[in-house]
Every structure is written in structure tokens, then in C-alpha cells.
Amino acid sequence: MYSKVHLRYVIILKMKYILSFLVCFYWSKLNAKQDLSKSLIIKCEETTGTGRSDIFRIHNPYFEWYYKGKWHEIGYSKKGAAKDWIVNFNKNIITLHNKKTNWNRLINLKKMTASMLFPTGEKYLYNCIFIDK
Structure with a gap:
């Protein structure tokens, strides 16, 4: 044996x-699956043209955009520019729609990619990373 x-x-x-x-x-x-009950900060760099980047703080149902050294609330508030945005959270997918400009953004937290679609049909693609701000 x-x-x-x-x-x-x-x-x-x-x-x-x-x-x-x-x-x-x-x-x-x-x-x-990212835990959206905690605040996540991501930086998305555009890969299809301008090379610009956007920084977002995500905390369902809050969604903020970092612009010119300040955090700007998008979607949850009915004040300022936030009133123009509709933000939807669905597991690892966040969709944003601007009612005024008809811009559409999709952020995939599982693949860490994003896209921005304009009414003209122009589309920008992004790669995203988690950061601390």
C-alpha cells in the first residue's frame, strides 16, 4: 500500500x-462586482482621439465629476447642471444621459471601460482605472 x-x-x-x-x-x-455602497473614484482616459480624461466619484445614487479642481454633482440633485442628467446604476454598469445636450455615457466597472456618444453619432471610448483623490 x-x-x-x-x-x-x-x-x-x-x-x-x-x-x-x-x-x-x-x-x-x-x-x-464593485461595491457601490462605498465611494469609488475612477479616472477614464479617452483612447479614440483627444486623449482627454475624466475623473468620477461614484457612490450610488450619487455621481460626481471632478472638473477644474472641484467635484460637481451629476444626476441626484435638482440644482445646477445636475438637473440635466439622468444617472442609472445597474450592477457594474452606470449609464448617464444629459437631457439638454442628448449626450450618453456608459461606464462598465467590470471591464473598466467607458464610452461617450454624442447626438452627431460621434463616439469616444475610454479606459478607466481606480484612483484615490
Whole structure:
């Protein structure tokens, strides 16, 4: 049959596989869905033309845009420019629509990409990263 040393080796090896599987499983679950109950800050850099970037602070139902050194609320408030925006949160997808200009933005927190579509049909694509501001 098998020696005690061999059995211990097999048990340890199996435990390593199980442990590594559990770590990978929980890590993927953790990264698959962002917790929008906490404030997230992302920077999205445009990849299809101007090279501009936008910084957003996301805390469902609040959505803010960092512009000229200040945070500007978008969508939740009915004051200022925020009243023109409709913001929807759906798992890892955030959609924004500006009623006044007919601009549409989509942010995918799982893929860390974004897009901006203008009424002219012009579309900008973005790559996003998490940052601390």
C-alpha cells in the first residue's frame, strides 16, 4: 500500500489545490462586482482621439465629476447642471444621459471601460482605472 509519508504528501497537495481554488474563487467574486455602497473614484482616459480624461466619484445614487479642481454633482440633485442628467446604476454598469445636450455615457466597472456618444453619432471610448483623490 502507501506509506504514511506518501499519504501526508498527497493530503498536503490536495489541500494546496483546494486552498488555491478557494482564494481564486473569492478573489474573482470580489473583483467581479464593485461595491457601490462605498465611494469609488475612477479616472477614464479617452483612447479614440483627444486623449482627454475624466475623473468620477461614484457612490450610488450619487455621481460626481471632478472638473477644474472641484467635484460637481451629476444626476441626484435638482440644482445646477445636475438637473440635466439622468444617472442609472445597474450592477457594474452606470449609464448617464444629459437631457439638454442628448449626450450618453456608459461606464462598465467590470471591464473598466467607458464610452461617450454624442447626438452627431460621434463616439469616444475610454479606459478607466481606480484612483484615490
